[in-house]
Amino acid sequence: xxxxxxxxxxxxxxxxxxxxxxxxxxxxxxxxxxxxxxxxxxxxxxxxxxxxxxxxxxxxxxxxxxxxxxxxxxxxxxxxxxxxxxxxxxxxxxxxxxxxxxxxxxxxxxxxxxxxxxxxxxxxxxxxxxxxxxxxxxxxxxxxxxxxxxxxxxxxxxxxxxxxxxxxxxxxxxxxxxxxxxxxxxxxxxxxxxxxxxxxxxxxxxxxxxxxxxxxxxxxxxx
Numbered sequence: 001x002x003x004x005x006x007x008x009x010x011x012x013x014x015x016x017x018x019x020x021x022x023x024x025x026x027x028x029x030x031x032x033x034x035x036x037x038x039x040x041x042x043x044x045x046x047x048x049x050x051x052x053x054x055x056x057x058x059x060x061x062x063x064x065x066x067x068x069x070x071x072x073x074x075x076x077x078x079x080x081x082x083x084x085x086x087x088x089x090x091x092x093x094x095x096x097x098x099x100x101x102x103x104x105x106x107x108x109x110x111x112x113x114x115x116x117x118x119x120x121x122x123x124x125x126x127x128x129x130x131x132x133x134x135x136x137x138x139x140x141x142x143x144x145x146x147x148x149x150x151x152x153x154x155x156x157x158x159x160x161x162x163x164x165x166x167x168x169x170x171x172x173x174x175x176x177x178x179x180x181x182x183x184x185x186x187x188x189x190x191x192x193x194x195x196x197x198x199x200x201x202x203x204x205x206x207x208x209x210x211x212x213x214x215x216x217x218x219x220x221x222x223x
Contacts, residue, residue, distance in 0.1 A: 037168035044161030048197035051154025052147065052205065056099075059106040062153045063099025066109045067091035107149040111135075111142030147205060148198070155197030159190045 051058060071091030075084050099106040112135050142149055163179075163186055170176035179186050 034169060034172045037165045037172075040161050040168070041165030044158040044163075044165060047154045047158030047161065048193060049158075049200060050204075051158055051197075052151045052201045054154065055150075056103050058150055058154055059103035060096045060100035061157075062150075063106040063109060064092040064096030066106070066113055067093070067095030070095075070109075070113050103150075104143060104146060107142040107146040108139045110149060112139035114138065148202060151201040151205070152194070152198045155194045155201065158197055159193035162193055163190045 068088045068091060071088035074091065075087040095105070095109055099109070114135075166176055166179055166189075167186070170180045179189070
């Protein structure tokens with residue numbers, strides 16, 4: 001049972017380390033002029049509202065991140081054979097390129113990687129093949145929900161950029177200092193933006209898909 005809790009704890013630790021990079025990004029933006037922070041915020045808003053339209057570029061960025069994360073875990077197994085930084089960057093480059101050439105690779109990898117990792121650490125009924133099936137099931141689910149995966153990826157990236165830009169602008173706008181002093185409020189704002197951005201893009205995509213159908217119906221009725 002300890003293995004069941006160990007894997008989520010490891011993922012939570014990685015998420016915390018990644019979240020700690022947001023203030024670093026904010027400091028880097030704040031070190032420049034305020035237009036740089038405002039531009040980053042505008043890019044974040046664009047990702048929140050229409051990032052899913054980036055398609056291949058978004059899939060490539062997501063695939064590179066999954067590859068970097070997977071390669072970082074693999075580095076422990078090959079330590080002493082190659083430099084510690086090499087597996088993460090090689091995996092990021094390979095999976096990023098594959099996701100650019102075939103965007104469906106990204107959602108498949110996103111589902112397959114955590115499923116395989118969890119299955120390897122916590123075998124289902126002590127049978128490896130069941131763990132493999134679990135990973136494949138997650139991969140197929142992510143592929144079926146590929147538009148949701150892309151929308152959520154864009155929204156999450158946009159939320160991070162918006163929050164980082166607000167932190168950077170707090171150096172120039174005293175009214176924003178409340179965000180810098182309250183990490184929980186900042187995290188809540190990022191989560192709210194990510195959820196809202198995902199929902200908005202999915203709704204907008206559904207609306208665009210309905211319009212051509214209604215036009216076809218009108219053309220048939222008019223004919």
